[in-house]
Each structure stands twice: as structure tokens, then as C-alpha cells.
Amino acid sequence: MNQQKPEYFRPALIAGAIAGVLSGLPFVSAGNCLCCLWIVGGAALAVNLLAKNTAGILTSGDGAIVGALTGIVAAVVDTLMSIPLRPFNMELARRVMGKVSEFGYDMPSNLDGFLDGGSGVMSPGWFLLGLFLSAAVFTVVGVLGGIIGVSLFAKKKPQAAPPSTTQGSGDAV
Amino acid sequence: MSRPGISRTVLAVYLLTVAGTVIWLAAIFLAPVLAGRGSAGAARLIYAAFSPICHQVPGRCFTFHGHPLAVCGRCLGIYLGFSAGLVLYPFVRGFSKLELPSSRVFLLLTLPMAVDGAAGILRIWASPMRVRFVTGVVWGTILPFFFVTGLADLRLAKRKRAAARTLEKIRVNNVE
Numbered sequence: 001m002n003q004q005k006p007e008y009f010r011p012a013l014i015a016g017a018i019a020g021v022l023s024g025l026p027f028v029s030a031g032n033c034l035c036c037l038w039i040v041g042g043a044a045l046a047v048n049l050l051a052k053n054t055a056g057i058l059t060s061g062d063g064a065i066v067g068a069l070t071g072i073v074a075a076v077v078d079t080l081m082s083i084p085l086r087p088f089n090m091e092l093a094r095r096v097m098g099k100v101s102e103f104g105y106d107m108p109s110n111l112d113g114f115l116d117g118g119s120g121v122m123s124p125g126w127f128l129l130g131l132f133l134s135a136a137v138f139t140v141v142g143v144l145g146g147i148i149g150v151s152l153f154a155k156k157k158p159q160a161a162p163p164s165t166t167q168g169s170g171d172a173v
Numbered sequence: 174m175s176r177p178g179i180s181r182t183v184l185a186v187y188l189l190t191v192a193g194t195v196i197w198l199a200a201i202f203l204a205p206v207l208a209g210r211g212s213a214g215a216a217r218l219i220y221a222a223f224s225p226i227c228h229q230v231p232g233r234c235f236t237f238h239g240h241p242l243a244v245c246g247r248c249l250g251i252y253l254g255f256s257a258g259l260v261l262y263p264f265v266r267g268f269s270k271l272e273l274p275s276s277r278v279f280l281l282l283t284l285p286m287a288v289d290g291a292a293g294i295l296r297i298w299a300s301p302m303r304v305r306f307v308t309g310v311v312w313g314t315i316l317p318f319f320f321v322t323g324l325a326d327l328r329l330a331k332r333k334r335a336a337a338r339t340l341e342k343i344r345v346n347n348v349e
Contacts, residue, residue: 030228032225033228033245033248034247034290034294035247035251035286035290035309035312036226039226059326059330060271060273060319060323060326061323061324061326061328061330061331064323065327075225078225130221133221134225136222137223137226138225138226141226143320143324144316144319144323146323147273147320148279148319150273151273151274151275151276151279152276152279
């Protein structure tokens with residue numbers, strides 16, 4: 001464990017902005033439907049940037065912190081992008097639901113009302129609630145992505161001497 | 174990596190993760206129940222909470238009480254796989270060491286879902302829901318081995334820094 005804290009914020013800001021833009025763009029945002037690709041990928045990218053700018057070895061705890069920050073930044077960017085794109089997204093959702101219903105799936109009876117209501121201006125309360133929910137979910141997913149990023153990108157510790165205590169069969173995983 | 178006090182920290186993080194997973198899964202199943210009982214506002218809130226990370230297309234979601242779950246079949250598979258991984262965690266990893274799974278194992282378990290998902294997006298094939306669910310389960314199973322390890326490591330690092338600060342204060346006071 002490094003005694004000196006790595007500089008988390010800059011990589012999180014860059015990677016979070018990229019992940020947030022990708023999560024907010026129509027069509028492209030569908031990547032998040034595949035195991036939160038943009039958020040997990042963004043957090044892993046943040047770890048990659050952090051690893052390049054850090055002399056020491058990153059721990060999984062470092063990955064968790066930078067991943068959480070990336071998730072928060074992505075949630076803010078995504079929510080801000082959703083304001084101007086909201087009418088377009090609602091129209092897109094209407095078309096997708098129309099296509100889905102063509103295949104014989106039942107749509108909720110109040111869907112049209114929901115989509116019509118969503119085309120208007122969002123109230124500050126709903127905006128803040130949406131931001132809070134996005135931030136909560138993206139933070140959890142970002143933590144996971146950051147830790148996975150450490151496994152993929154961080155420098156490995158040099159092989160230590162054989163351990164003095166016997167451990168379980170964890171190496172199997 | 175083995176450090177003193179590690180077992181209690183990992184166990185605490187593990188139990189918190191189990192509690193969080195139970196709440197997460199309960200919310201997924203609660204949304205259709207609420208929708209079925211006419212509590213549209215509460216149901217909508219839960220559906221909205223999961224909307225940033227799942228398309229929630231009704232035809233790709235399992236149904237419960239006549240309404241789609243809050244997430245699609247693949248996402249449900251990931252979360253149930255995560256739960257399965259949590260059940261396996263004490264037997265496979267134990268609570269006395271902090272070690273991330275190898276990246277090769279992670280990539281291997283990601284491969285089925287990545288291939289299936291990419292093929293679906295590129296319209297090479299449209300896999301049935303059970304295939305999406307199973308590939309999600311396979312991927313989800315490895316995730317707690319990252320999540321619990323990472324958060325436990327973070328907690329231990331914070332404690333270590335706090336202990337170092339306390340020691341430094343004591344040393345300064347003694348010198349004065």
C-alpha cells in the first residue's frame with residue numbers, strides 16, 4: 001500500500017466525462033444495457049490513466065475510489081445531457097415501444113401518457129431525484145469497474161517470498 | 174496478501190454486500206408487484222432507478238405478477254450470478270486474504286456474454302432470453318470477488334492511514 005495518495009480526481013474527471021457523454025447520447029447510450037459498458041469501461045479507463053500517472057502500485061482500494069468518482073462525474077454529465085435531449089429521447093422511446101408492440105408484446109396502458117408527460121420540461125424535484133438515483137447506481141457500478149480496472153491495468157507487485165501462513169484455495173478463482 | 178485484522182474487515186464488507194444485494198434484488202421484484210397492486214407511482218420510481226443501466230424492454234424482461242421485472246433477463250442473470258458468487262465467496266476465497274481474481278479468469282467469464290451481446294447488437298443472431306440470462310449469470314458470478322476485495326482493501330487502507338496519523342501525532346507530542 002502506498003502511503004502517498006494517488007491523484008484520483010483528474011483521471012476520474014476525464015473518464016467520467018467520456019462515460020457520461022456516451023451514456024447520455026441517444027442510441028450510443030444503449031451500451032449501458034450491456035453490463036453497464038460505458039460506466040464499467042469509464043471506471044477502468046480512469047484506473048488506466050491513474051496507473052500511468054502513479055509511480056507506485058495501485059491497490060483495489062484505489063480502483064474503488066477512482067471508480068466511484070468516475071461514476072459520480074458520469075451521472076452528473078449524463079443528467080445534464082438529458083435536459084436538452086429529453087424530447088428526442090422520449091420520441092425515440094415511443095418508436096422503440098411501437099416496434100416492440102408490433103411483435104405482440106403488451107405495453108402498459110398508461111405508456112402514452114407517461115411519454116407525453118416526459119416530453120415537457122422536467123421539474124427541479126424530478127431532476128434532482130433522477131440525478132441522485134443515477135449517481136447512486138453509477139457509483140456502485142463505477143466502484144466495480146474501478147476494481148476490475150486494477151486487475152486489468154495496474155502494475156503487478158513483484159513476486160514475494162512464499163507466505164508464512166497457509167491460506168485457502170482462493171487461487172482457483 | 175494477508176494483514177492483521179483482515180478477516181473482520183472482509184467479513185463486515187461481505188455482510189454489507191449481502192445486505193445490499195438482497196435489497197437490490199428485492200427492488201427488482203418489488204416493482205412489478207407494486208405495479209400489479211396499482212401503486213403506479215412507487216413502481217415507476219423503482220423502474221426509473223434501474224433505467225440508467227438497463228433498457229427494460231418488456232419483451233426482454235421476465236414477468237412477475239403479470240408485469241415485467243425492473244431489469245431485463247440478462248441484467249437479472251448478472252444480479253443472480255452476483256448472489257451466487259457471494260454464496261461461493263467464503264468457500265472459494267475465505268475471509269483471511271485480499272486477492273483479486275486473475276484478469277484471465279475475468280476475461281474468460283466475460284467472453285460468453287460479450288460474444289452474445291455483440292452478436293445481438295450486430296444482428297448476427299437474436300439469442301433467446303434464457304441464453305442472455307445464463308451468460309449474465311456466468312459473468313455475475315465473478316463480480317463479488319472483485320467488489321468485496323476492493324472495498325475491504327479500501328477500508329483497511331483508510332484504517333492504516335488513520336493509525337499512521339495517530340502515531341505521528343504521538344511522536345510529535347513526545348518530541349515537544
